[in-house]
Amino acid sequence: MEDSRKGKKSAKNAAADKKEKVMWGWVTKDGLLRIPQKRYLELNDTVLTMRNEEKGDIKWEMNIWGCPVECWEKDLKFELKQAEKNLVFKAQSKEDFRHWEKALKRASARHIEVFYTTGKLIGQGAYGKVFLGRNKQTDSDVAIKVVRKGASKKEREYIIREVKILKSIAHPNIIKTHDVFEDTQKIYFVQEYVSGGELFDRIASENHFSEQRAAELMKSMLEGVAYLHKQGIVHRDIKPENVLCCNKEWPLKIKLTDFGLANFAEPNDSQDRNVLVSYVGTKYYAAPEVHNSRPYGPAVDIWSCGVILYITLSGKFPFYGNQHDEFLHRVMRGPVFPDKEWGTISEQTKSIVKRMLAVNPSERPSADNLLADPWFSRKDNPDVQLQDLTHMMSSNRGMLLG
Structure with missing residues (x-):
């Protein structure tokens, strides 16, 4: 200054x-x-x-x-x-x-139209729609997320909190928010536009996946998560649909997005900061403590990342079940590694997945501790075929909680 x-x-x-x-x-x-x-x-x-x-x-x-x-x-x-x-x-x-x-x-x-034009719909979720936009001053592409103001006090609190979080964060692996506009009915989040699409679609389009590529992908994701946790922020809804790709070719550059369910927890060096209680997230990516309605903290994000890692290596969810009791029973049992999908995968890789999917949140490593593991810097052949992923996840994208 x-x-x-x-x-x-x-x-x-x-x-x-x-x-x-x-x-x-x-x-x-x-x-x-x-x-x-x-x-x-x-x-x-x-x-x-x-x-x-x-x-x-x-x-x-x-x-x-x-x-x-x-x-x-x-x-x-x-x-x-x-x-x-x-x-x-x-x-x-x-x-x-x-x-x-x-x-x-x-x-x-008062109006976003003063600075941006709004184009075609490029995404839609439970809490809003995303449009391709254009910055009138720089003539550059942006993504405009439009969220209708909720009628309930809880919905309004979520929106206010999301605005506060988005204004406070800046990291290479987190989508950047340029502007926030508001009118009587809607909130407009103007964010950087990336052209690679959702990680969900990127993974599902792969014919094969390697341990090194899984490590590269998860390293980028955990770097963003580590940053959030140091800021005292828990994402609470990490899933492939909420991870955007900057490109479509390897190495993938990814960014975490959608902080509509994120919340604050006081930052310190411990994963055991169980101060959150809301039953929110997406079923197949939510940690056991969320399903069991117990207080929880940043460790829920590590669990969600572990689910994504399991999927990228095997092409299947680690836990499933049509009935909630059946699903929760499998969650509380912890991950299993059938030979059909995991027979060719190294024990070192399985160990990483097990640690991230530890049922007891206090046993899950922090993002920083995970990143210190040599597995995230492996240099094996990135094109080694593991599993055929063309069948992965079909159209099942999770199911929201709450």
């Missing part, structure tokens, strides 16, 4: 990762007899404040959400139109003007 006490501070984007939602700087406005007067503006999300001096008292503060903004680059001026009066300011330079124009229009915009 620049030292602003030198007398002439230009408007700067306070932090690139806050997308120009936090800005400050000197501008001028016409005073009596049209004599320019210096004023210091600060914009924090949608709240704009004005001072006569940088460290002086706030003269006024206003939420500009929905406030019409007019900008004239030739004069370096921008105008905020209020019901009682209009406020006109002049930037100190063309660069400053462009920063202010972008930030003020973004903060004041």
